[in-house]
Amino acid sequence: MARILGGITTSHIPAVGNAIANNLQDDPYWKPFFDGYPKVHEWLADNKPDIVINIYNDHGLGFFLDKMPTFAIGAAHEYKNEDEGWGIPQLDPFPGAPEMSWHIIEGMVEDEFDITSCQELAVEHGFVVPMQLFWPGAPLHPDMPKAIPISANTVQHPIPTMNRALNFGKSLRKAIESFPEDLKVVVLGAGGLSHQLDGERAGFINKDFDQMCMEKIVSAPEELTSISRHDLVRQAGAQGTEFLMWMMMRGALGDNVTELTHNYHIPISNTGAGTMLLECE
Amino acid sequence: MDINDFGHHSHIEGTTLFDGKRAMKGYALNKMCYSFNAGDARAAYLADPEAYMAQFGLNDAQKQACRDENVLAMIAAGGNIYYLAKFAGIFKLSVQDVGAQQTGMTVEAFKQKLVDQGK
Numbered sequence: 001m002a003r004i005l006g007g008i009t010t011s012h013i014p015a016v017g018n019a020i021a022n023n024l025q026d027d028p029y030w031k032p033f034f035d036g037y038p039k040v041h042e043w044l045a046d047n048k049p050d051i052v053i054n055i056y057n058d059h060g061l062g063f064f065l066d067k068m069p070t071f072a073i074g075a076a077h078e079y080k081n082e083d084e085g086w087g088i089p090q091l092d093p094f095p096g097a098p099e100m101s102w103h104i105i106e107g108m109v110e111d112e113f114d115i116t117s118c119q120e121l122a123v124e125h126g127f128v129v130p131m132q133l134f135w136p137g138a139p140l141h142p143d144m145p146k147a148i149p150i151s152a153n154t155v156q157h158p159i160p161t162m163n164r165a166l167n168f169g170k171s172l173r174k175a176i177e178s179f180p181e182d183l184k185v186v187v188l189g190a191g192g193l194s195h196q197l198d199g200e201r202a203g204f205i206n207k208d209f210d211q212m213c214m215e216k217i218v219s220a221p222e223e224l225t226s227i228s229r230h231d232l233v234r235q236a237g238a239q240g241t242e243f244l245m246w247m248m249m250r251g252a253l254g255d256n257v258t259e260l261t262h263n264y265h266i267p268i269s270n271t272g273a274g275t276m277l278l279e280c281e
Numbered sequence: 282m283d284i285n286d287f288g289h290h291s292h293i294e295g296t297t298l299f300d301g302k303r304a305m306k307g308y309a310l311n312k313m314c315y316s317f318n319a320g321d322a323r324a325a326y327l328a329d330p331e332a333y334m335a336q337f338g339l340n341d342a343q344k345q346a347c348r349d350e351n352v353l354a355m356i357a358a359g360g361n362i363y364y365l366a367k368f369a370g371i372f373k374l375s376v377q378d379v380g381a382q383q384t385g386m387t388v389e390a391f392k393q394k395l396v397d398q399g400k
Contacts (some may be wrong), residue, residue, distance in 0.1 A: 267396060
């Protein structure tokens, strides 16, 4: 049966893609951020997952406001990285795992999560930047797992609740663990941490809140479900709601996890940037 | 009942929650900005912004905000920041440029404000 090895979180800021393209990893501005990744690389090299479930939020490439799914799961043979408006060079397509995608969709709808299935889904920085950070050279890294994208809506309110996000992850775990092949799976939670791009409060970052979230998500994620969506916007910033992706990932990891690495740095672009590697027990 | 008669969200200082009401108000503007994912669309806008805005049916407030490249006015007219970021990209504005404009700071002062929050 398929088995979840662990989860990795990261921020997915577009500027990171530029920094990678320009080899700025050792630049003084970027080094404290990129220092969070070598331990992740070691763990991935040791464990070599077969499948990566990439939980992210589309920022207006794969979906528009005409039809906005709350939870969408990719079920394609490959996912194309397309221009999202800034003319950044596109990466090669990411190979998919449609058999497992459909198994997850079947399992989660059976479990009463109403999923939008996507046989075509263009992917942008929210999906691509974490892949580049964890598998340098992605998708051409020799150990690149096959990918299943899961996108949750944080573009337009109403967005999911923290409780729903955690429960989504729990249901995802059940679906993955019932897949009949012996595959190793890693789950990504991409986005956050605190930031706000719009309005007179643009530039808002909340270090205390981010650090509290990074602590609680390890051993007490249920406590975070008491944060209302309004409070999440107030405390994490309008785009800090991307922390929902971390909650979805955490739900998929089971009750007990071991924190293997933890990095937090302010600022990367307008954001408090967090990276964690949590291994399932 | 009119869509403007109800509000689901209480106020957060300096923050516009993009909900159904905003989504309806800004639909034409956001749809135009969504089109800017494509390089041809970006070029078409630069070649003739008035014709491009008319094609998407922007209202006068949305058009004026675009002419002025005024992000707060675009938000007031229903713009969603994720789509407006594509508009900003046409003019090579970073999120720090956009943040400085909205907060009335210089870009350098805005960047310093970001750094200071890490201390």
